[in-house]
Amino acid sequence: MRVVGFTSFGDPSVLAVVDEPLPQPGEGQVRIRVEAATVNPADVAARSGAFGPMLPAGPRYVLGWDVAGWVDAVGPATPGFAPGDNVVGMSDWLTTKRGTHAEFVVLDAAAVASAPAGVDPAEAATLPVNALTADQALDLLGLTEGQTVAVTGAAGAVGGYTVELARHRGLNVIGIGSPQDETFISRLGATFLPRSDDPARALRAIMPEGVDGLLDAAVIGPPALAAVRDGGTFVSVMPPATPPAERGIRVETVFVRSDGARLSELVTLVEQGRLTLRLAQTFTFDQAAQAHELFAKGGLRGRLVLTPRDRP
Structure with missing residues (x-):
C-alpha cells in the first residue's frame, strides 16, 4: 500500500x-x-x-x-x-x-x-481529532450550565467546535477571533470579541469579574490567564503555552485521546446540524x-x- x-x-x-x-x-x-x-x-x-x-x-x-x-x-x-x-x-x-x-x-x-x-x-x-479535543477540553473546564467560557482562536478548528459544544452544554460563550471572523463566530452562538494585544483587559472590559473558564485554542498562554476569575479554570492545548496556576485558578492541558463512543455522539451532532x-x-x-x-x-x-x- x-x-x-x-x-x-x-x-x-x-x-x-x-x-x-x-x-x-x-x-x-x-x-x-x-x-x-x-x-x-x-x-x-x-x-x-x-x-x-x-x-x-x-x-x-x-x-x-x-x-x-x-x-x-x-x-x-x-x-x-x-x-x-x-x-x-x-x-x-x-x-x-x-x-x-x-x-x-x-x-x-x-x-x-x-x-x-x-x-x-x-x-x-x-x-475526530479537533472535535474530541474540544469536547475533552470542555470536560477539563468542568463548567456548569449558565457559566461563561471564553475561547481564544474561536474561528479555528478546535475553537469553532468548542464554541458549538459549549453552547450545546448550556454555557455562555465569548469567542475571540479576527475581525473578519465576527460573522462566523457569532453564527456559532458566541458573543464576539476581536482579538487584541491584551486579551485579558478586553475580556475584563465586558466581564469585570473575569470569566469562569477559558480555553486557549489560539495558544496565547500566560497573558490570557488574567481574564479568568479567581478560582476559575484555564485549559491550554499546548504544554509550552500552559501558564503556572495563580489566584486559585485550576490550570490544565488537554491531550486528546481516541474515544469511539464519544465520537459517535459527535457524529450525531453533525447529523443534527449542531456541529459545523x-x-x-x-x-x-x-x-x-x-x-x-x-x-x-x-x-x-x-x-x-x-x-x-x-x-x-
Whole structure:
C-alpha cells in the first residue's frame, strides 16, 4: 500500500510517497480503507522534529491522526463493525505511530465510529481529532450550565467546535477571533470579541469579574490567564503555552485521546446540524508537501485533507 512517510526530520521536502506492507487487524481491531485523512498541527510538528525526544529517530514515520473511509477487514472478536461500513476514527499517534496518511490503516475498534450520514469523507475526516479535543477540553473546564467560557482562536478548528459544544452544554460563550471572523463566530452562538494585544483587559472590559473558564485554542498562554476569575479554570492545548496556576485558578492541558463512543455522539451532532464541519482544501498523497507548505502559512479556516487518490 502507498503511504506518506519520512525518514528524517525537516521541511516538507522530507515527505515521500512509498510502499509499505498491508497491515493486518488483530483482535478488537478494524482495517480501514482510507478515503481522507486530515493534516493537523501535530503532523507538522512531528515532521519538523519539534517533538524532540518524544519522537526518536525511526526507520520511517507515517503521519496522520484523523481518518474517514470504510471498513476493509475486521479482526477476531471485534463486534460492532463489518466490512463495508463507512467510518471515521482517530489514531492515538504518539502512542501507536500508526498514521492515517496511508491507503489502509488498522485502528482499535474502540477508536472508531460510524461516519456521519450523507457527508463527504473529506469533510468527515475533519471531525475526530479537533472535535474530541474540544469536547475533552470542555470536560477539563468542568463548567456548569449558565457559566461563561471564553475561547481564544474561536474561528479555528478546535475553537469553532468548542464554541458549538459549549453552547450545546448550556454555557455562555465569548469567542475571540479576527475581525473578519465576527460573522462566523457569532453564527456559532458566541458573543464576539476581536482579538487584541491584551486579551485579558478586553475580556475584563465586558466581564469585570473575569470569566469562569477559558480555553486557549489560539495558544496565547500566560497573558490570557488574567481574564479568568479567581478560582476559575484555564485549559491550554499546548504544554509550552500552559501558564503556572495563580489566584486559585485550576490550570490544565488537554491531550486528546481516541474515544469511539464519544465520537459517535459527535457524529450525531453533525447529523443534527449542531456541529459545523469545515474543509479548507484537499490534496492527493503526492501533494502532501504542498499541503504542509500551505499549512505553515497559517490563516486557514478549516482543515487541509489528504486523499490517497484524485477526487472526482
